[in-house]
Amino acid sequence: MNAEKLRAWWSHRQGLDGALRGKSAAAILADTGWARSVGGVGPYLTLFSRGEISREAADAAVAKLEIHELPAARGCTYVVPSSDFALALAAGSSDGEMKTAYKLGVTDEEIDKLCDAVVKALGKTPLDPDEIRAATGNASRSLGDEGKKKGLTTTLPLALGKLQAMGEIRRVPVNGRLDQQRYKYVAWRPNPLRGFRMTPEEISVELARRYFRWIGPATVAEFQWFSALGVKAAKAAMEPLKLEPIAKDDPRMMLPGDREKFEAFVIPKQAQYSLVSSLDGLSLLRRDLKGLLDSADAARSVYVEKGFMRVAEVADLPSHAIFDRGRLVGLWEYDTVKAAIAWTAFIPKNKDLVKAVAETEAYVHDQLGDARSFSLDSPKSRAPRIDALRKGA
Numbered sequence: 001m002n003a004e005k006l007r008a009w010w011s012h013r014q015g016l017d018g019a020l021r022g023k024s025a026a027a028i029l030a031d032t033g034w035a036r037s038v039g040g041v042g043p044y045l046t047l048f049s050r051g052e053i054s055r056e057a058a059d060a061a062v063a064k065l066e067i068h069e070l071p072a073a074r075g076c077t078y079v080v081p082s083s084d085f086a087l088a089l090a091a092g093s094s095d096g097e098m099k100t101a102y103k104l105g106v107t108d109e110e111i112d113k114l115c116d117a118v119v120k121a122l123g124k125t126p127l128d129p130d131e132i133r134a135a136t137g138n139a140s141r142s143l144g145d146e147g148k149k150k151g152l153t154t155t156l157p158l159a160l161g162k163l164q165a166m167g168e169i170r171r172v173p174v175n176g177r178l179d180q181q182r183y184k185y186v187a188w189r190p191n192p193l194r195g196f197r198m199t200p201e202e203i204s205v206e207l208a209r210r211y212f213r214w215i216g217p218a219t220v221a222e223f224q225w226f227s228a229l230g231v232k233a234a235k236a237a238m239e240p241l242k243l244e245p246i247a248k249d250d251p252r253m254m255l256p257g258d259r260e261k262f263e264a265f266v267i268p269k270q271a272q273y274s275l276v277s278s279l280d281g282l283s284l285l286r287r288d289l290k291g292l293l294d295s296a297d298a299a300r301s302v303y304v305e306k307g308f309m310r311v312a313e314v315a316d317l318p319s320h321a322i323f324d325r326g327r328l329v330g331l332w333e334y335d336t337v338k339a340a341i342a343w344t345a346f347i348p349k350n351k352d353l354v355k356a357v358a359e360t361e362a363y364v365h366d367q368l369g370d371a372r373s374f375s376l377d378s379p380k381s382r383a384p385r386i387d388a389l390r391k392g393a
Helices: 003-013 025-032 042-051 055-063 082-091 095-103 108-121 129-135 144-149 156-165 200-215 220-227 231-241 256-264 351-368 383-390
Strands: 067-071 077-081 169-173 183-187 273-276 301-304 307-310 320-324 327-335 340-345
Touching (some): 025 055, 025 082, 042 055, 055 067, 055 351, 067 082, 067 156, 082 200, 095 108, 095 156, 108 129, 129 156, 156 169, 200 231, 301 383, 320 351
C-alpha cells in the first residue's frame, strides 16, 4: 500500500484539502467527524482549517444549536452537528463518575431525586451550578474530604451529567465560547432523544458507519478505541456495513462505496499545508500517529510532557500540528508573550508554509487570543514546548 497516497486520502476525507470551504460548521462536522472538546481550541481550529470559519461564525452556530458540545462516544465531549445530537447522546455513557460515587455511599435513588429537582428548577433561563444548588435546596449534598480526593465534591455534577446524557438539559458556555469550561444549564426542549428508537446494536452500526466515512480505511482496533466497544461488539457493528479491506491481507477496512473513489484518487501535486489542533480528527480518530509520518521523520525527537521522545513512539500529538496532504510536517504552539506562533518544520521552510503559519497566527491572535490544547493548558505550562519548538526539536 502506497503510504503517501493513504495519508493524502485521509487528509482529503478530513476536508483538509480545501474542498469544504463555504460549507457551514454543521456540514463540516457531519462530513469529517465530531470535534473533540476539552476546553481548548480544538473545535475552532477544526472549523477554521477545513472551512475558514471564523470564531464568530462558530459561536453563532453554537448559539443557534446548529452545533453543540455533548457527551458522546466513550463518554467524552465532542462538538456535534444537530443531525447527530441524538446519536451522539445515545452512544455516550454517564456511568464513569457514578462508579466512583457508589464507593462514596451515593445511591441511584438519591441521584434520581436530585435529577427531578434540577429539571424542576431549570426553565428557559440558564442557571449556573451555584444557582441550581440554591434552587434545589438540600437535594444535593457534599461528599466531604473523601469525595474531594476522588474529584467529586458534591452530588450535583452527577445529576447534571446524567441529565445531559439523557438529553433533558444542555449546558451553555457562559461567554458563548467553546474554548473554556464555565457553563450554565438550561432545560432542553424538545429533548433530542424524544422519538429516538434505535437499539444499542443499531446505535453501534450507525456510529461505525460515520466513523469509516470520516476516517476509513481503519482497523477494528482503531474503531474500538473511538467507540469504546469490545472486540465482539465492534465487529458486529461493522458487519452490516460490508466493509472491504484496502488491500489483500491488510487489516484496514473501508466502506464499499469508497473503494472505487480511493483507487481513482490522485495525490495532489501541490502542497496543502494545514495547521490543526493536537486533538484534530486526522490523528485522533485513528490514534495512529506513526501512520501519518514519513519514514524519514520517524526518529525525530519531539518534546512531550516530561522530556523528549522519538516521534514514532508517541501515541498522541505532543503539540498542535502542521500537516501536508496527511503527512505530519511540523508542530506549533501559540506564544502569548510574543503574540506569535512558535513552530518547527520537519521539511525545509518555504513561502507557502510560512504563509499558512501566518494565516493561522492571525486567526489565533485576532479571534481566539490563545490556542490552549485543553482547559488546564496555560502559557506557563507550555513554555518548555515553545522553547523546544524554537530550538527545532
